[in-house]
Amino acid sequence: MANSPQSKKRARQNERRYAVNKARRSRIRTYLRKVEEAIASGDKDAAATALQAAQPELMRGVTKGVLHKNTVARKISRLNSRVKSLG
Known part of the structure; x- marks a missing residue:
């Protein structure tokens, strides 16, 4: 449990960041x-x-620290190859 003023503030900040990231x-x-x-x-x-719309949102997740850049690169690459394979 947070006791010091600093730890109470950090707990409040963590709650806000958690909500935003979620x-x-x-x-x-x-x-x-x-x-x-x-x-x-x-x-x-x-x-x-849909992929064109999703790409900027995924990259925004990288810049905001929600996802790792390699994870997003892999997802985009795999989705792109699946879209291309549609005939």
């Missing part, structure tokens, strides 16, 4: 789900559009 992760997952659904439907144009 919302950001949720937003990223929503964009990824839209891409996955477009791929599953087999619509190449919709999938490409």
Whole structure:
């Protein structure tokens, strides 16, 4: 339990950051789900559009420290190859 004023402040800051990061992760997952659904439907144009919308959101997650850059690079690469393979 936080006792000193500094540790109480850090606890408050951690709660706020947790809420912000949770919302950001949720937003990223929503964009990824839209891409996955477009791929599953087999619509190449919709999938490409969804991927274009998801990429900046994923990269924003990297700059804000929610995700690691290699994780995002891997996800984008794999999604991109799956979109390209749609005929």
